[in-house]
Amino acid sequence: MDELRKMGKNILINDSEASVLLKYNIDVTKCNSLDEVLLLIDRVDDDLTDAEYEELDYVASMLAERKYYMGVNK
Numbered sequence: 001m002d003e004l005r006k007m008g009k010n011i012l013i014n015d016s017e018a019s020v021l022l023k024y025n026i027d028v029t030k031c032n033s034l035d036e037v038l039l040l041i042d043r044v045d046d047d048l049t050d051a052e053y054e055e056l057d058y059v060a061s062m063l064a065e066r067k068y069y070m071g072v073n074k
Contacts, residue, residue: 012066020059034067
């Protein structure tokens with residue numbers, strides 16, 4: 001399992017998630033929050049194959065879960 005690293009402004013993400021996002025031109029280092037990253041994922045409008053959609057959806061669900069648990073601990 002990849003370790004979480006801080007990228008951008010307090011965005012915790014692992015290397016595999018970051019590489020998937022870069023594949024779809026989402027640069028986490030330019031984002032201010034996980035909400036912004038999730039919005040950019042939602043706006044990906046390429047004609048995705050099922051495998052690409054599942055890959056991006058998996059990353060989105062992991063980030064949404066991380067956002068939830070980070071908010072619970074505050």
